[in-house]
Amino acid sequence: MECEERANPPSTAEMVPHGADRRRRPSPSIRVPIRATSTSLRPRPIGYDLPVPHRARETGAGSLSTAAPRSLTMRLRAPLIATILFLPLAATMTPDASAQAPKEEFNYDEALVREYTLPDLLMIPAGDGSDSEAITSPEAWLTVARPRWLGLLESTEYGRLLPAVPVTAEHVERGPGPDGATRIQARLRLGHGPDAPATEVILYLPSPSRGDKPELPSPSRGDASERLPTFLHLNFSGNHAESTDPAVRIPSGWVPNGKDTGVDDNRAKASSRGTLASRWPVKLLHDRGYATATAYCGDVFPDHADGRKASVLPSLGYVVHDARMVRGDEPGAISTWAWQLSRILDWLVTLPEIDPTRVIVVGHSRLGKTALWAGAGDERFAMVVSNESGCGGAALERRNYGETVRRITTSFPHWFAPTFATYAGRETELPVDQHVVLAMTAPRPLYVSSAVEDRWADPRGEFLAAVAAGPVWGLFGREGLGTDTFPAVDTPIGGTIGYHIRSGPHDITAVDWGHFADFATRVLPAREGR
Ligand code: GCU
Helix, strand or coil: CCCCCCCCCCCHHHCCCCCCCCCCCCCCCCCCECCCCECCCCCCCCCCCCCCCCCCCCCCCCCCCCCCCHHHHHHHHHHHHHHHHHCCHHHHHCCCHHHHCCCCCCCCCHHHCCCCECCCCCEECCCCCCCCEECCCHHHHHHHHHHHHHHHHHHHHHCCCCCCCCEEEEEEEEEECHHHCEEEEEEEEECCCCCCCEEEEEEEECCCCCCCCCCCCCCCCCCHHHCEEEEEEEECCCHHHHCCCCCCCCCCCECCCECCCCECCCECCHHHCCCCHHHCCHHHHHHCCCEEEEEEHHHCCCCCCCHHHHCCHHHHCCCCCCHHHCCCCCCCHHHHHHHHHHHHHHHHCCCCCEEEEEEEEEEECHHHHHHHHHHHHCCCCCEEEEECCCCCCCCCCCCCCCCCHHHHHHHCHHHCCHHHHCCCCCHHHCCCCHHHHHHCCCCCCEEEEEECCCHHHCHHHHHHHHHHHHHHHHHCCCCCCCCCECCCCCCCEECCEEEEEECCCCCCCHHHHHHHHHHHHHHCCCCCCC
């Protein structure tokens, strides 16, 4: 089949960056009757009916209990302990790890999705070994269930959340941006002292006339009721790649090579400016009344298998050079990028123009996984948007469809905690699934989006995870998705969880952003006196 371009994605070593895969338009709309927690299809051997291999866009807390739900404890204890103590991280982190991996086949046949049962979000084991506790109130969710699930996500999948550090804004520059916007550019020093690591942030505020929406209130001049809601996202290749603005600073460190950006020596270049601007439609967001900010993820963790050494992790006291010292729940790139988002939020909320109660975190693909984890770890984010985040993001792992745990932890070992790789081929033994990371957003608004041609990310698995997370919003008297019927293509749906499946390939486009803004405007209205 020709429309499965991400079926056999390149290894890390082969990566061609972001923006390289404007994949083909597709296929008919899908309408699928679904079961929220299990499928009853008879499991059959995995096969694959596809694919023309393609070169995808490879762009490139408190004290928490980590006890597994009781029903799973016996099965998990031995492998978890072994992993936490002895996993030779170095073996999973060699840049050519994927080259040594056994060849894997990927399933794209819905009939071959295995039978599975998801962990019950609202049933938590009692600490004293007595019967499991049913979670029936918002308080019980927030004080018992949520910390338990968050700890399991840390220990089995993403690694520990990183500690906050002081953030100092340096080289702050204000100037006119495109289309009457105001640009604020800052270098944020993350930690103590002048040598602490830094990230460059670019923030655009809408012009006072707000483009074609003059009826909107004028952007804030410090009046609390007029502060701006803000979309914040990380980018793959440098701020300059997503903006045509000549004043946007260019990263000095490693950037991924890519056809779209024209980078072939992992060094950022001026000629990449604006090459990925379609991913960040600033004017569209301004016309809807939103400020918008971005930063380059590689500022804190270069996105390659050896990126840990050049990451911020040593500055936070993590060992990166001695594999024997690395724990199974060691944070990977996703936890580090999520930390970057929180540190940028630390700065955003100090700005008089920004409404600190309405900062929305958005991410695409690997950075969509990151947005979910950032929203899980930092409840100051008012809303979370995951765009085509797939495996390790919004898509259910137990559905063996598209990318697998084996594949992702082989190609991208640096993204996750080392323990996650031990669930390769044993997804049904994970004490969590991806509905758990979605539920971490509750009761805040959550938006999940998919693309029809992006079967590698398992659109239906992303939708089903959103359905399965819904009962947690129910505890708070809020509607989750409001349906378990897969929607028509290009037709957003939802209550406090929103969802759409866009026609077209794996990408983040103005169409996606328009739906995010529509949803945010509905679920996060300005309140008097903010
Ligand atoms: C690869 C990877 C995905 C990831 C994507 C991206 O396709 O397998 O898990 O989401 O890259 O970040 O673009």
